[in-house]
Amino acid sequence: MVIYFTGTGNSRYAAKHIADILGDELVSLNELMKTKKSGTFKSEKAYVIVTPDYMSRMPIPVENFLKESTFTSGKEVYFVLTGGAAAGNARKYCEKLAASKGLTYKGTTAVKMPANYVVMYDVTPKQNAKAEAEKALPAIEKVAENIKSGKTVTVSEDMSGHKAFSAIAPMFNSLMVSAKSFTANNNCIGCGTCASLCPLNNIKLSNGKPAWGTECMHCMACISACPEKAIDYGKKTADRQRYYLSDEE
Ligand SMILES: Cc1cc2nc3c(=O)[nH]c(=O)nc-3n(C[C@H](O)[C@H](O)[C@H](O)COP(=O)(O)O)c2cc1C
Ligand code: SF4
Ligand code: SF4
Numbered sequence: 001m002v003i004y005f006t007g008t009g010n011s012r013y014a015a016k017h018i019a020d021i022l023g024d025e026l027v028s029l030n031e032l033m034k035t036k037k038s039g040t041f042k043s044e045k046a047y048v049i050v051t052p053d054y055m056s057r058m059p060i061p062v063e064n065f066l067k068e069s070t071f072t073s074g075k076e077v078y079f080v081l082t083g084g085a086a087a088g089n090a091r092k093y094c095e096k097l098a099a100s101k102g103l104t105y106k107g108t109t110a111v112k113m114p115a116n117y118v119v120m121y122d123v124t125p126k127q128n129a130k131a132e133a134e135k136a137l138p139a140i141e142k143v144a145e146n147i148k149s150g151k152t153v154t155v156s157e158d159m160s161g162h163k164a165f166s167a168i169a170p171m172f173n174s175l176m177v178s179a180k181s182f183t184a185n186n187n188c189i190g191c192g193t194c195a196s197l198c199p200l201n202n203i204k205l206s207n208g209k210p211a212w213g214t215e216c217m218h219c220m221a222c223i224s225a226c227p228e229k230a231i232d233y234g235k236k237t238a239d240r241q242r243y244y245l246s247d248e249e
Pocket of ligand 1: 005006007008009010011012051052053054055056057082083084085086087113114115116117162165217218219220
């Protein structure tokens, strides 16, 4: 069973290709996290968990959701992180999670994909996003083939940087991760895409405009997927492009 979480579509793209090669089912954590505090997963095959890499580890709300979830015990579990640059010590937290769920840990790997943290830096322009994601296909296919043949997987040397980040991720979240600076301008057409994509249900439409609450994991779905480019984050994003890889890509 391939279980994925995504903010801007990279991890869904990787997960879909892995599930295709494994001939296995694909499960979205986004939908589950919107409505529940935990999930129940049953599979005869290995679990493959695909998520973005936030501060050199799995996003903490995703880790917490999986910690609360139930899995058919004794099964093997693989972790595949998609990241722009580095997965530091992500392995340590994935291994702990596997042990806490009674799953046999088969390794963590990281696949380089377009960096999406638009409130921090310039990201790939929309028109290049699909081509950029396609560049990751050989690495995604190699991971899937390794999983298919039951091999263990590891994070390659070039994706092993920023080890210190993994440990300070909780502090980074409490100091830096907030929805306070999101605003919607007059280009907003009230379509509700931002609210429907928010995995933490942190956006409500009020008088046809989004209003952000206090639960935010900085997944970048709202600001990246808005069809009118109506969302900004303080003054940082006005001149920046955004991309969102849709389910069809
Ligand atoms: C909050 C946040 C933190 C991130 N931290 C890292 C990081 O530590 N290392 C890295 O390689 N990429 C980092 N990125 C980039 C994403 O991991 C990368 O673009 C990922 O493929 C996005 O996946 P998604 O489209 O499935 O959400 C970060 C992105 C966000 C939004
Ligand atoms: S996605 Fe954009 S246009 Fe649609 S409601 Fe949200 S801010 Fe408005
Ligand atoms: S408010 Fe936006 S950035 Fe924050 S979790 Fe929701 S969709 Fe992601």
